[in-house]
Amino acid sequence: MIDSVKRATETPEEPQPYAELGMKADEYARVRDILGRRPTSSELAIYSVMWSEHCSYKSSKVHLRQFADKAPRSEALLVGMGENAGVVDIGDGWAATFKIESHNHPSYVEPRQGAATGVGGIVRDIMAMGARPVAVMDALRFGALDAPDTRRVLPGVVDGISFYGNCLGLPNIGGEVAFDPCYSGNPLVNALCVGLLRKDRIKLATAPGPGNKVVLFGARTGPDGIGGASVLASATFEDESHAKRPAVQVGDPFMEKLLIECCLELFEADVVVGIQDLGAAGVSCATTELAAKGTGGMHVDLDLVPLRDPSLRPEEILMSESQERMMAVVTPEDIDAFMAICARWDVPATVIGEVTGTGRLVMDWHGETIVDIPPGTAADEGPVYERPFHEPAGQAALNADHTARLPRPTDLRATLLELLGSPNVASKEWVTSQYDRYVRGNTVLAMPADAGVLRVGEVMPGAAETRRGIALATDGNGRYAKLDPYAGAQLALAEAYRNVAVTGARPLAVTNCLNFGSPEDPEVMWQFAEAVRGLADACRTLGVPVTGGNVSFYNQTGTTAIHPTPIIGVLGVLDDVARRVRHGFTGPGLKVLLLGETHDEFGGSEWAHRAHGHLGGLPPAADLEAERALADVLVTAAARGLLEGSHDVSDGGLGVALAECALAQGVGASVRLPVDDPFTGLFSESAARAIVVVRPEVFEEFAELAASSGVPCYGLGATGGDALVVEDVFTVPVTELRETHQAPLPAVLG
Template identity: 85%
Template sequence: MSERTGNTVDSVRRAAGSPDEQMPFAELGMKRDEYDRVKEILGRRPTGSELAIYSVMWSEHCSYKSSKVHLRQFATKAPKSDALLVGMGENAGVVDIGDGWAATFKIESHNHPSYVEPHQGAATGVGGIVRDIMSMGARPVAVMDALRFGAADAPDTRRVLPGVVEGIGSYGNCLGLPNIGGEVVFDPCYIGNPLVNALCVGLLRKDQIKLATAPGPGNKVVLFGASTGPDGIGGASVLASATFEDESAAKRPAVQVGDPFMEKLLIECCLELYAADVVVGIQDLGAAGVSCATTELAAKGTGGMHVDLNLVPLRDPSLRPEEILMSESQERMMAVVRPDDIPAFMTICEKWDVPATVIGEVTDTGRLVMTWDGEVIVDIPPGTAADDGPVYERPYHEPVGQAALNADTPDRLERPADLRETLLRLLGSANLASKEWVTSQYDRYVRSNTVLAQPADAGMLRVSEVMAGAEPTTRGLALATDGNGRYAKLDPYAGAQLALAEAYRNVAVTGAKPLAVTNCLNFGSPEDPEVMWQFAEATRGLADACRALGVPVTGGNVSFYNQTGATAIHPTPVVGVLGVIDDVARRVPTGFVAEGLRVVLLGDTHEEFGGSEWAHVDHRHLGGLPPQADLDAEQALATVLVEAARRGLLEGSHDLSDGGLAIALAESCLARGVGATVTLNGDAFTDLFSESAARALVVVRPEAYTEFASLCGRHDVPCYGLGVTGGTSLVVEDVFEVPVAELRETHAATLPALFG
């Protein structure tokens, strides 16, 4: 057992001491007033096991106690959506994608564990989000990841990044899940606080949704999957609810240890259990483990449950009940099963070599009761732990230096004289360089349903043939994640909207219609009023943008305490958007796919360099305001892109975002090795490197251009013919010419040189 594990274990063991012994609530992350409230709820001093339950369930990671008051906007401002089948409050949201199919998707963080132990932290982040999708009754079909690290050349980045990538790749590859997209971003603000946000999407028939509920007194409670050990005791629930300070290093609990092969068996076992209709309710065991599964199932069911903790299968027989309750051992699920279905349930588990044990029973007492060695050690109203935790309206105010930051505009920066060298410098910078070193470690095409993957703007899967025996469909799913911490630092309201707008646009450029949103909100300490102002503004901005674009938030995650001492990361809202395309054969590939096509720029370009890659790479400057988020223009652009794809008018496309038109042109050339010759009509530097939003680059057959331009006109989307594809160079008339081979060499060299 590690020293970090020992610290938490010692605390929970002391919680089981004599009635006169001081309860270690502070060491378990509870405030004095929170502990006093537990005593008020129970009318007595809690037992050690009860304290263990409340400490993890009321942690920031599990209870959202500092964020609830702001997250409610996602419901109060939610746009009407006929597609939404399950919204916030369940393990993952579910949307109707047509033809009797539904998709479920969610993104969550595993930031702090991935800093402590990069491989296992990232791997178990993938495993946890996959189980969230399983618990909705779905087959997981793909994963994505949004990653943030410190400066690319920093020693700590060289320690953390390879392990994180290896952990994501090994776990997902072993599960046989394609990794179809994501991000890798570097910035000094993430030194010591990397962000590992993992997304999973699953498919199911729309009439087969499962929920985390425990109805029906007399129904059995079954724990199945891996056995329970000391790994991760208080892991995500406590570790993600405190800052990383030098003096707190010894308090970091051990990170969970994953077994992807057990998870693969668990997936197939769950799917057969669902098909046999022997599951009444189900919950995965992630953060807070047995504590979370029992309290949440009971609170959403008939209201009561009795559990005998002696029946929980253990890897370490010395574990005390408090440790069993706080363990975050992986690859575990909890199901509610009718008594008559227990034999069939056990037979299916045995077939898949998945251990399963009846550990309790649903009651109608309104109490969660647990026993150990015949003695009652837990007797609580489950809703008080699962739903009625503390809610804080944290004070917040604009950061003291915010006005000065916004006043320090990029206007004072020297503009480059050599735009060719500027393009190559940006194209080879860590954030814009090829991520093939990372993505080559992930299997993008396993299961043979991937039709778009990195480096495409969005990943896309065909739905047909995913589930055995299901009727075929031509439909496809598209997914993208995006976020820009520099934009959010300059203006968190606009930064959150720009994150949504980019993910929305990335889905649309593939020809898919954006349907729904998930988010992972990564911030510093909520106890810092300046951080809370950033969080309040970002959630307000995201809720307003979702309403304007007509895409509801289906669920997500808040990750606070991403800071070391008093130094917080940039506010980093990461947004995932799911879209649907009626026919995957109509998907639009990325970039320039052939010679002789018209190159067309959609959207208007303004002089917008605040938070831009050019300012960051050439001047290490962050100041001014980010690009304007024009949501009406984003919606009109998406409408044109989706309709043009449906009509077969587009041969290729690429969104404009980081690095502006110059990077979009270069990446479009690199997609198939096809060059282009284009002409600019304004200031060359602004036209090439501005990061104005609501823009896309498309290529159209000459004979289809008139029809396409007419479509743009009907939706008031500016449409500018720039030139034509062909040749072996990117030529910007009267500005520069760069061979595609030189673009490729520059783009490909950076990450291998840094990480080997």
């Protein structure tokens, strides 16, 4: 040991700014125990970002283990949790990889770049698995639509997502946008990406083979995003957060596009042994994780890292989260071919080190040894907290405040229009029109359909022989989770699962982005623990494994936390993408059917929220066996060609679902409600329900299928005309539905 490491050994009492880097005193003491000395400033930088909440999952690990412990057996699961993204077998030799992650705090501080780099980061996670990214989605939450904060943040977020995704040529096929005052000052920007690859071409983040070269390629390293993981994502959000703009990354989608094509050629040439994207914690993360999953040793010369700013200190190089960078492990005999491919794509590439067998991560800078650590202690052996948790003090009172005390409307026509024009239900065309949903021509369904659907056969070279398609949906309801986080997480999964199934796709796997307040608050931690338990139990019942995801804590301003908001993504597979089911009423003369039972369930409903500003009682019951049976019927019926259209029933109940079905193609319908109380029939948010439309000649076959699966099936009426007619209740022209549905966002946002 020389210089920095030696000096750290000889000056044990020198004060270090560990607290400013987000470390607790006991965490700093543990680093000293691991190293047998105080860390150098560069080592402190590595441990501070790698042990941050965002990177280490130190408060959530003890709960997330349930996803593995309770995981259903799935032959389709090829890569599960612990890698950059999960991978599932979709048949015919092909695999899909998908993941969702948060970029919440950066998107509040600098909306455009925060959201844009959130897209860029999740795309690189998919690239790192050896896949071609083929589509993106996003789940967004903002404060009240008319709040000044929302008018500042929302346009920038949408612009950032649009800018980055459109430049990459990736269709944005779906997601959600919701509004609630609890997200004021702390929006949620959760980005999902899906990629495709041959199932025998999976790449992993590992650095085996002493003597293999470590290559940093892509954009140069700059001062943007320094400490972003620990500064922005791993601490409570305060009012002075605008001062943290330097911690927000700056994206260059044109470099990322080159990087995508370069990586695909590198994979095809088989010149990559291991690969890792540089996202949160930058070089610190890539080197420690690659080394820890390989032979355990790596030597890096930080002087070789290409810089945009030559004045950067080594600590800044290690903590920079500059975008569009990847790190690969390459054998010496393949290094020339690797470099030639990078040069052909005009992607800068530099050998910055090599794999060793020492079990140590050693880094030099300006002739000094500035890092000498066991990499696994930073990557895998960070602190694990069993945080105390207990039910919130007001939870019982919240659950006792049932919606039964709320006056129920007599003018149900006006109520439908009020809900249809509420910000959460209203058309999101203002947002989605800024995204290219159909670039590359392989999008089969996109917003406002319940799930996005892509064909596989024309996306990937050599895949023309497969007729398969993939479907994706994301869902979450913070109000439900506030009332009951266990049931709320299950309802989020159930809705995403159902939205995939209504397209005719078989739900296959789950990813999640768990957005919560501070884990240091026992009441927030109770919400988190219950949500994870609920999601793990639901995955086991539905038979879908969790392949990976993200935990986002500290989503609060001061002491005010957001509603617990688990966002769940579900991926499904269509054996024949031509059999996908279209959205809504697709033509006249079709029978309209309701699948599932309707109960008086209004806790956390859009009606209670919109009409009364009320949140109380219990959310709808999560009947997972009913969800599974419903999905089986939908998938089987789609494969048989029995369905002409479909739509799930969720926010706003059957009334909103019928209106959205009519708006899909401008086709009206005349229906009779299946329950005696028209208010409950129209606006209850009971789960495990869907609307389908079938040709009259196949009605009996479909009804027999539903009956054999134990799924209630109610004939509501028939499609046709230019109005939505609910017999003995009201009539609303489709044109009035459309005007009401489309007006809210443009009226506020311009």
